[in-house]
Amino acid sequence: MSFTTHTTRSGFLLPSIHSVPPFFTEQPNPTTQSQNISQWTRLILAYARHRRLFVLRLEDAETSGGDWDEVLRNERINRRVLPSHLSAIMESMITNGQAVYEPPKQTRAVLLYWRLPEEWAEVLHSWATDTANLNTILTFYEITDPPVPSPLSDIPITLLRRVIAVLAKTGRAQVISTGRTGSGEENEGVRFFSGGK
Amino acid sequence: MHRLGGVGLAAFERQIESQRSFAELSSELSKAQVDHLHSQLTQFRTALSHFAATHRDSIRRDPAFRHAFQQMCSSIGVDPLAGPRKGGWWAEMLGLGDWQYELGVQIVDVCVSTRERNGGVIEMSELVRVVSKLRGVSSGVITEDDVIRSIKTLQPLGAGYEVIDVGGGKKMVRSVMKELDEDQAVVLSEAQSEGGRIVEDILVSRRGWARERARAALENMLLRDGLCWLDEQDESTGRSYWVPSAMRWDE
Incomplete structure (x- = not known):
């Protein structure tokens, strides 16, 4: 088995890690987890920039049919990002100043800063x-x-x-x-x- | 009674005299031997230098020739990297000392830059592939053998670079200061034949491990060493482990 890049219907080039099954699981090892999160962050911001998406919601991981399906799901290997995983990714993005909770005082939706x-x-x-x-x-x-x-x-x-x-x-x-x-x-x-x- | 050498002061002198003669003779003999050896060495050195200089290009370009030459050097007890000058004899004759170090730097480069995704263990063929890509086509082919040799030159740095044999002719290069135990080597080699995925069942059925042993080995690699990734959405077992260093990546 080899892991390859994939071009989505919207013309976005998914990196090869997106075809690796464990990429869609939260990692119990803190070092591995931080790598996982940083790869996801990079991917999400790149995709947001590609499609000019400004908002990412937990619903995007809970139900399909939204703007984020191409990234948060990979039908070819039957994997998807679970809401708790997405929540951890969002939290890390907030900490790193790559997003803000919008509206404030909730943690289910963020405004993405693919440009600061x-x-x-x-x-x-x-x-x-x-x-x-x-x-x-x-x-x-x-x-x-x-x-x-x-x-x-x-x-x-x-x-x-x-x-x-x-x-x-x-x-x-x-x-x-x-x-x-x-x-x-x-x-x-x-x-x-x-x-x- | 008549003893050999007689008695009295004369006997002492005679003894000292003969000792002196023996010493002279012995130093003369060893001097001759050393001279002979020197001239032999010089001759050998000239011949070897001549050989190396004539075949300089082939040695640098052709991996098979390089390997044969290095084998010849080691079988006659010449360490090409040892020598009076920095970089040793290779550097003097061929610039191969630099070549070897340069390859070492590239190996470190690849190991460090892929550490994030493979936890510090990279498969040999993958390493050779990425290093070759880094070097471009013009600088010639490198082989596993070159990589192993370069890693040996890295050892004095104490960074823990080591080649591990995981069995079945597969080798891996470890770039972190972590000891891989035998069970982990088995896991690496099984994961390799599965394209990176490994589950308890495989270890139990193919290696005859007890389930507890399989679980412990996998969980240690996952939690303690960060050598594998967890997949909780596995269709058949619901929980599988993936060893990034055993996975084939297309950039």
Whole structure:
């Protein structure tokens, strides 16, 4: 038997370890377990980046049919990640700053940082510069759903807020409250400034 | 009464005299022998150097020739790695000392970089395969024999590099300071024939082990040594062990 890489239907290249049966079991030896977790973390973040997935939930391991089936399951060897295993992986990602619990104060869903907020900040700022959106007020919606798809399309609002906060710290962005919409939601906007780093 | 050598002072002197003559004769003899030996050695050395220099390229490139040459050296008691200069005689004549060390460094490189997934034990053919890949095609073929020799040169470093015979002609290289007991060697060799997977039943039925012995060996490898991975979703037994060093990986 030999362990090979596999290209999924979405065009993602799974590493050869994904075809190794024990990869899908939590390891009782702490050293082995930490290797297992770090391999999983790398795989999950790479897949999230490939498919632009921002959220990982325990449900993804509990039931099939979600966005994560290609990674959390391997039908070819009949193995899947069990929820407790996924929970341990999530916990380690939180500890290493590669994800945050979202919403906070629960442990069933995480927001994945396949780019750190600091990295997103640079992406966001150069997007604003390139699209000539400096010094004007943009709504969050205009950023997450721009007419021309951008690297920031579909970025979750919670992550966007953190990213803007990073820029605000260096004086390159300012959050502006534009009152409330008819439905009572707070309507927020942001203004970007060129500002050197 | 007449004793040989007589009595009196003259006898003492005569004795001292003869001792001196014997000593002179003996030192002359041994000097001649040493000289003879020296000239023989020089001659041998010249011949060997000449041979090595003429076949330098073949020695470096052709593993079979290299092996034959090394065997010849060892059978006449010449250690090619020993010598007055750094790297020894090989280094002087062939640059093979460096070659050997270079291979050693590559072996360490492979062992260390794969340690994470195999717990510090790598199968010989796998090691040769990965090292060869690392070296590229141009630098020639290396064999198991070269690897074993290089590992021997690594021994003074005390890093615990060792070649283990697991039986059935299979060899493994251990790169961690851990003693492998006999049972573990058996487990490694059985796992190898199964592509990495090993369960109690295999050890019980093929090796006639008691179930407790099989379980203890496997659990020790799993928990204490980190030499295998656990699979709790095994279809037939529900619990199987996988030895990464016995698995074939395609990158």
